[in-house]
Amino acid sequence: MKPERSLFDAADPNAEAEADARADADVEAGRLISHDAVRRWLSSWGTGRPKPRPRVGE
Structure with a gap:
């Protein structure tokens, strides 16, 4: 039987x-969004006052 x-x-x-x-080039160029920005x-979400999505450099 062949594994799925x-x-x-x-x-x-x-x-x-x-x-x-492409991902490596983004990292080299600093085109990142920090973990803290994504966490915030x-x-x-679900608070009734969602923040706008984070942008590169945050």
Whole structure:
């Protein structure tokens, strides 16, 4: 019996490598959103006063 393919199995190794290269370029260029900014944004969900989504550099 062939094991079922996982969501995390790479369907296209070339596409995965290209995505990794784009992500590495974003990190090198500082195009990031901090964990704290995302945490504050997510913590505001369901409060009736959600914060706007964080932007690059926050």
